[in-house]
Amino acid sequence: MATTVDQKLLKATKFPPEFNQKVDMQKVNVEVMKKWIAAKISKILGNEDDVVIELCFNLLEGSRFVC
Numbered sequence: 001m002a003t004t005v006d007q008k009l010l011k012a013t014k015f016p017p018e019f020n021q022k023v024d025m026q027k028v029n030v031e032v033m034k035k036w037i038a039a040k041i042s043k044i045l046g047n048e049d050d051v052v053i054e055l056c057f058n059l060l061e062g063s064r065f066v067c
Helices: 002-012 030-045 050-060
Strands: none
Touching: 030 050
């Protein structure tokens, strides 16, 4: 049931046109982003969780053009 509600909210939400542009990950300094992501996740969770951090890294490096 939560997915139906989420889908309705997603359809009703107006996103800026910039959100439709894909990002070419070859032009992004991924190492800087990895350091920031690891620090932010550690700050939010209160400790360093390698599983969550690696999951985020894998999602980031998954494809060349990220939505």
